[in-house]
Amino acid sequence: MSAETTVIRVGIVGCGEVAQTTHLPTLALLSHLFRVTALCDVSPGFLKHCAKKFGIRNTYSDYSALVKDPEVDLVMILTADEYHACIAVEAADAGKAVFIEKPMALTVEDADAIIEAEKRNNATILVGYMRRYAAAYERMKEEVASIKDIRYATVRDIIGPASQHSPLSDATHKADLSSRLTSQNSVFVAQSGTFSAAFSDFPDAANEDRLTRGRAIAQKALSPEQADSPRDVSTYRLLGSLGSHDLSAMRELLGVPRRCIAATRAQGDGAPFMTALFDYGGFTCTYETGIDEVADFDAHIEVIGDGKRVKISYDTPYVKGLPITIQVKERDSTGAYVERTIRPSYTDAYTLELESLHASLTRGKPVKTTPSDAKEDLDIFAMVMGALVN
Template sequence: MTSPNKLRVGILGAGEVAQVIHLPTLALLSHLYTIEAICDISRKNAEHCAQKFLIPLATSNHDDIINHPAIDLVFTLTSDEFHASLSIAALKAGKHVFVEKPLTLSIPSAKRIIAAEKDAGGPRVFVGYMRRYAASFVKAFKREVESIPRILYARVRDFSGPNKFFVDQSGTFQVKNTDFPAGAGEERDRMLHTLFEEAFEGKEITEEKRKYCRFLGSLGSHDISLMREVLGSPESVAGVSLNEPFYSAIFNFRNKGTGEPYAVTYESGIDAVPNFDAHLAVYGKDKRVEIRYDSPYVKGLPIKVKVEELNEHGEMTSKEILTSYEDAYTAELQELYACLVDGKGIKTTAEDALEDIKIFDMMYKKYDESIR
């Protein structure tokens, strides 16, 4: 059934995440959303998407989106360094903002977005942490973890394999044009450098640190955010390891209520093996619970929860729970609609995303300690 209150959307960024994920999903949710305009630094990319998804306006000027009178909601799907400036501009123009994770790459930058949202006095920010909206996570996984009286250990893993392998089989037929305006690369580098200066304030900014920051913003933000919703924020970071393109850490946590300590291992990286191994596993004395995510670039792959535990007879039992085949992006954008139209509270706010960047900052500081 078509909603009488469709949200009118403007898209900033017509790259991979737009073409493979958000444009197809918004099209399937056409009873909730209409796409009014799309912008990309490559005008050819914008025009391709406009033709493919029947979007009235294609442009290479982001002001055409931000100041468009018929747009209620701006999707910020650009590269990370532009998230803050474009989202703030959209808020000042009175638009709601959906910003793909990461919100941004530094604590001061995140605080600027939060301040802009407060100053706007109505427009809201929703950060795209889609894994946290998957039905199997929201229902089965969290329910099963809550039944563990004392957590002894947890593991966060994300070995995603080559992204191109999954994108090429997604059926979305992405295009990549390179008709970028002169000076675009210099502007991008300048904005990134500013973010790096804020993220590593007062410290030397090495190429290794740049890659670390970009990695945590891309793949790492999924995992840290998911971990934090289930377990809370770590008390401290015991250690980190940087071996690009693989990154790991050990976090120190305490059980809620009892305060008893436990460790969480974070392990993440990108190799050439086409196996998407992303999961969060929580271990108690008599029970193990794991949620496993497949590539989000292929629609319809199930997100499953596995439970292993001792029964009353001392026997090991195992079960697998599949709450829904609905993909996490569809669930996320339906939630976004409920938040903006029906007034539901937003879970993945800018303030919420700031807590992930604070954890990144703890990891950077631990790395600095290790190389003294």
């Protein structure tokens, strides 16, 4: 069997929304490259539903058992952020390849533990920043590279509608695993045609364990004052969830900013909104993110300079096949205004991400979104948290 047709056996930890709406369907469509052989979840409802719907025989309630399964080559970690590091380290130590949904980690200690496990086991570990695998994103990098003098950039990610039980809720206050069942993407998921199901049958011990881990993360990642503030913990979680998509893509396009000049948040108890201003030396970049009540997915990055404006726009990834486009505005050699729309591919970013992972596992292609790369997000999170003015 050639490397291109080698089928990688996959064990999935976490059978919630992202597994049901994106990864399990995409893996099923990529059956010539991957085969899901095992599932794990602490919820009996999630586990039974996904096993039956996707025809998967081996199921576990303990991730350690899945990691030891000899019929698993690749462990995909799609569970709560609090468990990413411990599962990744155990999987790498067991000789498995690892896929980690973003954010990889929310503390430097957890990020370093994953990086060390990757190195000592010579393991392949990919962090799931799927937007960076989009064909349009690769073209965006080329367009941005053609701008000799960047004057300004903006990164925007405002989606809705906000749900009553947002996963951005402070993990250390009044939250349990069921708070993550209905996400800020609920409208898009409901119209995705994937017919995902939600359950709340999490064991009390699992709820308490996650809360304990969440408190520990806050205490390690934030100052003592911020760790004791539900609002600050929620802001940090916003950066780690929705924000990690944008800030990671910003890093690859523009590099790591020198500093965060200022950051601010909306007042009140409503859905979160945040604005930050990054210093890139010769230019500034504005970052804005939030969740409102409008069923619109407004995510883009725009770079301006040298008489040229380049903008990549993302639609919701929960509806398969929606195009990711680039808009270029510039003057031609005659001085006339020219506007172009570039759509390199309809192939969705999740598919391209998994195809790239397969090439890494079978042909030795370098992984782009490595643990070391993902750790750089933590530097930007710290910049923003340190610059908050209210």
